[in-house]
Amino acid sequence: GQNIDQPTEMTATEGAIVQINCTYQTSGFNGLFWYQQHAGEAPTFLSYNVLDGLEEKGRFSSFLSRSKGYSYLLLKELQMKDSASYLCAVMDSNYQLIWGAGTKLIIKP
Amino acid sequence: IAGITQAPTSQILAAGRRMTLRCTQDMRHNAMYWYRQDLGLGLRLIHYSNTAGTTGKGEVPDGYSVSRANTDDFPLTLASAVPSQTSVYFCASSDGSAGSSTDTQYFGPGTRLTVL
Numbered sequence: 001g002q003n004i005d006q007p008t009e010m011t012a013t014e015g016a017i018v019q020i021n022c023t024y025q026t027s028g029f030n031g032l033f034w035y036q037q038h039a040g041e042a043p044t045f046l047s048y049n050v051l052d053g054l055e056e057k058g059r060f061s062s063f064l065s066r067s068k069g070y071s072y073l074l075l076k077e078l079q080m081k082d083s084a085s086y087l088c089a090v091m092d093s094n095y096q097l098i099w100g101a102g103t104k105l106i107i108k109p
Numbered sequence: 110i111a112g113i114t115q116a117p118t119s120q121i122l123a124a125g126r127r128m129t130l131r132c133t134q135d136m137r138h139n140a141m142y143w144y145r146q147d148l149g150l151g152l153r154l155i156h157y158s159n160t161a162g163t164t165g166k167g168e169v170p171d172g173y174s175v176s177r178a179n180t181d182d183f184p185l186t187l188a189s190a191v192p193s194q195t196s197v198y199f200c201a202s203s204d205g206s207a208g209s210s211t212d213t214q215y216f217g218p219g220t221r222l223t224v225l
Contacts (some may be wrong), residue, residue, distance in 0.1 A: 004151065031212065040198060067171070087151070089156035091212060096167070099151035 002026045004100035006088050011106045012078055020073045020086050020103045028093020034062050034073045035087040037102065043087055046073070075105075083107045111135055113217035121223045122190050130185045130220050132200030140205035141183040142167075142214060143175060145196040152199065157204060158183055175190050190224045197221050 003025045011087040012018040024032070031050040035043035048066035049055055049071060061074040073086055092098055113134045122128050134141065135155060139160045144152040154167030158177040158195045183202075187194055198221075201214040 009206070033213065042218050045213050045215065048213060089152075095212065096154060097152075099153075101149060101151045109197065 002090075002092060004088055004090060005097055006086075006100040006103045008101070009104045009106065011108060012075075014078055014080060014107055014109050016078050017074065017076050018078060020075070020088075020105065020107065022071045022073070022088035022100060024069050024071070024088070024090045024098070024100075026090045026092045026098055029066060030070050030091040030095055032062075032064055032095070033089045033091070033097065034071075035089065037085045037087055039085070046086075070097045078107050080107050080109070111213060112201055113151045113202055115198075115220050117218040117220060118218070119221040119223075121225065122187075124191055124224055125189050128187045128190055128222070130187075130200075130222070131196055132183045132185070132217055133181050134183075134200075134202040134215075134217075135181065135204060136215070137180060138202035138204050138215075139180070140203045141177065142174070142201040142203075143183070143193075144199045144201065145169065146199060146219075147196050155185065155198075190222075192224045195222060195224045 006022045034046040037043040047062040054063045059076045062070045064071045087102045088100040089097045114133045142157045143155040153169050155173050156175040158164045161180045164175050197219050199219045200217040203214045
């Protein structure tokens with residue numbers, strides 16, 4: 001079966017750095033997405049990786065290793081507004097997104 | 110530009126009733142999707158449409174139907190609601206160019222549905 005694993009919850013301190021991991025087993029691979037979802041709101045797109053390596057976008061970076069079935073989202077200089085759930089999703093061979101359950105990130109002052 | 114709109118925002122429904130959730134996008138995206146999101150579970154695909162006039166079943170299609178008469182609208186119908194359909198429903202759309210960042214899905218604000 002297809003599976004996306006990410007930690008259920010993480011806690012970090014304002015101003016610090018946090019890394020949210022995602023491992024996947026899917027039938028085929030056509031890219032990996034990270035989304036941010038604040039409580040009670042819709043998911044919003046953060047990043048897309050289809051090739052191995054690091055993609056940097058401001059305070060957020062996303063890394064992909066296709067051979068290891070592994071990705072991480074790195075958040076730097078954490079702000080209170082970064083408190084949210086972070087969703088990892090993989091596009092499979094049928095070009096459908098398989099979603100992880102999300103990682104709830106709690107930022108403490 | 111509104112992006113994607115959904116209606117209603119929330120609804121309480123008696124079991125056995127019929128309900129249609131509305132979704133409209135103004136981005137001229139080819140593909141549209143309906144997901145449900147339940148606590149502790151990832152987003153689960155109910156139905157999708159790659160282009161106007163076509164639809165397909167996702168992971169959890171039972172009890173739901175969709176239609177795609179035009180590019181902009183993608184309503185989701187619960188023919189006879191049951192309590193297990195209590196969930197938050199999100200509509201999404203994408204440009205649908207397979208295998209690229211244009212596959213990025215953009216989400217509507219969601220409909221919170223409670224079936225009693």
